[in-house]
Amino acid sequence: MATVEKEQQAVSTNGHYKVIGTRPIRHDGVDKVTGRARYGADTRLTGMLPAAMLRSPHAHANIKSIDTSKAEALPGVRAVVTSADLPDATDRVANLGEGTVNLKHLSDNVLAGDKVLYRGHAIAAVAADNIHIAQEAVKLIQVEYELLPPVLTALEAMKPDAPLLHDDLRTDDLGEIADTPSNVATHIRFEKGDVEAGFAAAEVVVEREFHTATVHQGYIEPHNATALWNADGHITIWMSTQGTCTAPQQTAELLDLPVSRVKVVPMEIGGGFGGKISVYLPPVAAILSKKTGRPVQLVMSRTDVFEATGPTPGSAIRIKMGVDGQGRITAAEAWLAYEAGAYPGSPVGAGAMCVFACYDVPNGKVDGYDIVVNKPRTNAYRAPGATNAAFAVETVVDEICEKLKLDPIEFRINNGAKKGTRRIDGPVYPRIGMEETMAAIRDCEHNRTPLEGKHRGRGVATGFWFNIGLKSTAQATVNPDGTVALIEGSTDIGGTRASIAMQLAETLGIAAEDVVPTVVDTDSIGYTDVTGGSRVTFATGWAAYLAAKDIQGQMIERAAKIWDCDVTAVDYKDGGVVGPDGKRFSFKEIAAEAHKIGEPVIGRGSADPQEPGGAFGTHLVDVEVDMDTGKVTILRYTAAQDVGTAIHPAYVEGQIQGGAVQGIGWALNEEYFYDDQGTMRNSTYLDYRMPTTYDLPMIDTIIVEVPNPGHPYGVRGVGEVPIVPPPAALANAIYQATGVRMHELPMSPPRLLHEILKQRASNGDQ
Amino acid sequence: MPTVFIPPSLRKLTGNQERIEVAALSVRDAIAELEDRYPGVGPRLCADGAIKPGLSVAVDGNISSLGLLQKLKPDSELHFLPAIGGG
Numbered sequence: 001m002a003t004v005e006k007e008q009q010a011v012s013t014n015g016h017y018k019v020i021g022t023r024p025i026r027h028d029g030v031d032k033v034t035g036r037a038r039y040g041a042d043t044r045l046t047g048m049l050p051a052a053m054l055r056s057p058h059a060h061a062n063i064k065s066i067d068t069s070k071a072e073a074l075p076g077v078r079a080v081v082t083s084a085d086l087p088d089a090t091d092r093v094a095n096l097g098e099g100t101v102n103l104k105h106l107s108d109n110v111l112a113g114d115k116v117l118y119r120g121h122a123i124a125a126v127a128a129d130n131i132h133i134a135q136e137a138v139k140l141i142q143v144e145y146e147l148l149p150p151v152l153t154a155l156e157a158m159k160p161d162a163p164l165l166h167d168d169l170r171t172d173d174l175g176e177i178a179d180t181p182s183n184v185a186t187h188i189r190f191e192k193g194d195v196e197a198g199f200a201a202a203e204v205v206v207e208r209e210f211h212t213a214t215v216h217q218g219y220i221e222p223h224n225a226t227a228l229w230n231a232d233g234h235i236t237i238w239m240s241t242q243g244t245c246t247a248p249q250q251t252a253e254l255l256d257l258p259v260s261r262v263k264v265v266p267m268e269i270g271g272g273f274g275g276k277i278s279v280y281l282p283p284v285a286a287i288l289s290k291k292t293g294r295p296v297q298l299v300m301s302r303t304d305v306f307e308a309t310g311p312t313p314g315s316a317i318r319i320k321m322g323v324d325g326q327g328r329i330t331a332a333e334a335w336l337a338y339e340a341g342a343y344p345g346s347p348v349g350a351g352a353m354c355v356f357a358c359y360d361v362p363n364g365k366v367d368g369y370d371i372v373v374n375k376p377r378t379n380a381y382r383a384p385g386a387t388n389a390a391f392a393v394e395t396v397v398d399e400i401c402e403k404l405k406l407d408p409i410e411f412r413i414n415n416g417a418k419k420g421t422r423r424i425d426g427p428v429y430p431r432i433g434m435e436e437t438m439a440a441i442r443d444c445e446h447n448r449t450p451l452e453g454k455h456r457g458r459g460v461a462t463g464f465w466f467n468i469g470l471k472s473t474a475q476a477t478v479n480p481d482g483t484v485a486l487i488e489g490s491t492d493i494g495g496t497r498a499s500i501a502m503q504l505a506e507t508l509g510i511a512a513e514d515v516v517p518t519v520v521d522t523d524s525i526g527y528t529d530v531t532g533g534s535r536v537t538f539a540t541g542w543a544a545y546l547a548a549k550d551i552q553g554q555m556i557e558r559a560a561k562i563w564d565c566d567v568t569a570v571d572y573k574d575g576g577v578v579g580p581d582g583k584r585f586s587f588k589e590i591a592a593e594a595h596k597i598g599e600p601v602i603g604r605g606s607a608d609p610q611e612p613g614g615a616f617g618t619h620l621v622d623v624e625v626d627m628d629t630g631k632v633t634i635l636r637y638t639a640a641q642d643v644g645t646a647i648h649p650a651y652v653e654g655q656i657q658g659g660a661v662q663g664i665g666w667a668l669n670e671e672y673f674y675d676d677q678g679t680m681r682n683s684t685y686l687d688y689r690m691p692t693t694y695d696l697p698m699i700d701t702i703i704v705e706v707p708n709p710g711h712p713y714g715v716r717g718v719g720e721v722p723i724v725p726p727p728a729a730l731a732n733a734i735y736q737a738t739g740v741r742m743h744e745l746p747m748s749p750p751r752l753l754h755e756i757l758k759q760r761a762s763n764g765d766q
Numbered sequence: 767m768p769t770v771f772i773p774p775s776l777r778k779l780t781g782n783q784e785r786i787e788v789a790a791l792s793v794r795d796a797i798a799e800l801e802d803r804y805p806g807v808g809p810r811l812c813a814d815g816a817i818k819p820g821l822s823v824a825v826d827g828n829i830s831s832l833g834l835l836q837k838l839k840p841d842s843e844l845h846f847l848p849a850i851g852g853g
Binding site for chain 2: 093095099100173174175176186187188189190191217272273274275277347348349350352353368380381382383384385425426427428429430465466467468469470471530532533534535608610611710717720
C-alpha cells in the first residue's frame, strides 16, 4: 500500500461528504503497530491454568470407551473433561443470529460423543499446572475405537453404498424427508422459465464438470478461549471471535444456561474470514474452569486449526449453458454438490443462489446438495459458496465466448444482471452495479494495454455476493470537550472501528479523530450480530448513524433551552445547532454547554436493516505459465468492485486486495491433501501453500460507487465478493497462455503440468 | 394481491403452479392461505410458529428478519430461499 500523505487524508474522494471518503489513520493503529493490542492468547489471569486437548487420530470411528483415570492421576493435573461433562444436547435447532444450528451436532463437534467423524475431532481436554503436564496427561487418556471406513469427497459420499456418517440423517428436500439414511443432508432446487426450450434455441451449448478442493481461511491467529466460571455462576470468556454476541449464545446453549450467565470479552482478532463464528473451545474451557475453580485457557496449534476448525467445502459442480447466435444466454443449468464436512451445513444454498447471479438467464435450473463427509465441519469463508460456483460458471462463459468469437467483457455486459433482472432463485434485483464493474474493467489502463510474450494470457471473471444486514447496536457519549466516545459490539477485523466512527462523525459534522471507538464486551452493549457477511460497515455503521441522529435531537433540545425558544426553531446543520436570529453553537460549543445544564448526552442507535445491497466484482489478470513446470506467475492484476459508497477508501482497497489474494491462493495452490484414511498430510503453513508477497504483484483496485438505496450513506458490503472472481479469472488467463482449460482447483504446478503434458500427448508433441 | 413464488420442491402440492396470488397482509397470512388451499404446504415452510430453520423468506427481494410478521404490500413478491450466512 502506498503511504497517504496527511493532506490527502483530509480530502474526501467521494465529493459528497466531509468525512466519508477520506482516509484518516485508524483509531486502533498505534496499538496494532506497537504490539500493545491484546489478542486472545495474550490473556493472563491470576491462577490461570493451561489446558490441552485430545483429538481423534482417526477420520471415522465409533468410540467404544474412554478411560481418563491415568490422566487424572498424573501429578499436576487439575481436571479432565469429556463429552460426558456436557449437558445432553437434544436434537433441537437454535437460532444464533446469522443462522440456525443443530445443537446436538454443535455439541458433538465440541467434544465427540460416541463417534468421531474426522481426524482432529476433539474427544477430551485436560487442565493442569502447566501445558507440558496437560499434554502428557492427554497421552494417558485411553480411547477404544472401532474403526470405520472414511468417505472424503461429495461424489463418493453420494454413492448408495458409501459409509454413512450419521445413521439418522435423511435427505431433506424442503421439508420432504427421504425414507432411508444418506450422506446427502439437503437437496435444494431453483427453476425459472423453460429450460429445454432455452437450450433448443441455443447455437452453442457448453457443459463441463468442475472440482474444487477443501481450503482453509488461513487466518494467522489460532482459535483461543480463556474462561472463568465464577463462584456466582457467571461465566466470562476472553476470546478471539467474529461473533461477540453469538459466541455466548452458542456457549450458553451448549452448557444449558441462560445467555445472561455468559459474558464474552472480545479480544483483538488476528483474522477470521468466516472461520471464527463457530464455537469450539469456550464450552470446554468453561467446564474445566468450573471443575477447577480457576480460569482455564485453551489455545489451538496450527495443526488443530487445520484439522479441527471449519474450512470451506470441496465441491463438484456441473454447468451447462446455452447461447444463441446473437450472443444472448438462452438457458443455463447447474448441479452443485458441496462437502459439509462432518455435520450438515455447507454453503451450497448460497452457491446455488450465486451461481448465475451475474447474468440475466431467461431459463434456468439449479440443483444443490449438502453432503456430509469425514472432514471437519465446514464453515463460512468470504462469500461462502460463491467462489466455487463462480469458478465453474465463469470458465464456461469464457469457453462460450471463445466458441462464438465474442469479447468476454462485452458478452458479460450484454448478458449481465441489472436493475429489474429476475434471478433463477426468484428475487428481482434493485439498483446494482454489475455492469459498471465490467465497464470499469473494459476501460481501465490494464485492459487497454496489450499483453505480449510467449505463454502469457489474460483472463477476466466476475462474481456476486449478497451481503447481509442483521442487528447492530451503537452507543455514543458526548464528552464536554466535544469528542464522542463510541462503543460498539462488532469485532474489528478490517478497520471497522474507523468506518463506523466516520459515519458517526459525518452525521454530526465533526472530525473522525474526534470520535473514539471502542469494541466492548457483551454486558456493555446491545445485541450485535456477527462480524461477517460484509455487514459491519453497513449495519453497525447504520446504528452509529442513528446514534448520531439521537445526539442531534438532544443537542437541539439543549440549544432550545439555552436560547429559550421552541425546539422547532432550532435545526442541526453543518456540524452544529442553529437557532433564531442567526444563533449558532458548533458541536464543541454545544457539547460544553450541554455538560453544564443537564443530563449527559448519550446517543443510542440500534438497527436491523433489510436491504444490504448486493455486491459485484470483476477481476482482470495477466499470467505467464512456465510450460516445463506448470508454475503460474501473475504479472498484473486489477479488481473493480461496486462498493456502494467507500467510507474509508484505503480499507475498501485493502479488503479488495485481501480478498483477491485469498482467491489467488485458492486458485493456484491451497488445498487439504488427504490420504486414503482421511489424514490431512499438510497441516502446517510449511506445507499448506498460501501466497506471500513474493508471489504477487500489486493488486490494483478500481472503486466503483453505485450507492445502495437501502443505506443512509449508500454503503454496500465490501469484504467478501473480491474472493469470488480470482479462480475463474486465473483459469481463463491460463487457457489463453497455454490452451489448457482447467476444471479443477487448485491449478497448482503439478496439476497444470499434468494437463499441459496431456495436451502435448494428444497433439502428438514430444 | 401479493404473489407467492412456489419453490419447485413444493409444486406437486400446488398443482404444479409456480406463482400463486394470495389475499394476505402478512407472510403469516400468506402461508395460512396457502395451507388452506393446498394442504401440506404450511408445515413444509413453518415450524413452531416460525419460518423453518435453514429457510428464509424474501419479500420484494430482501430477506426479512421479521419472518411471519413481515407485512406485505398489494404487489409484494414472496420467495422462500435457503438461509445464508456470510464470512
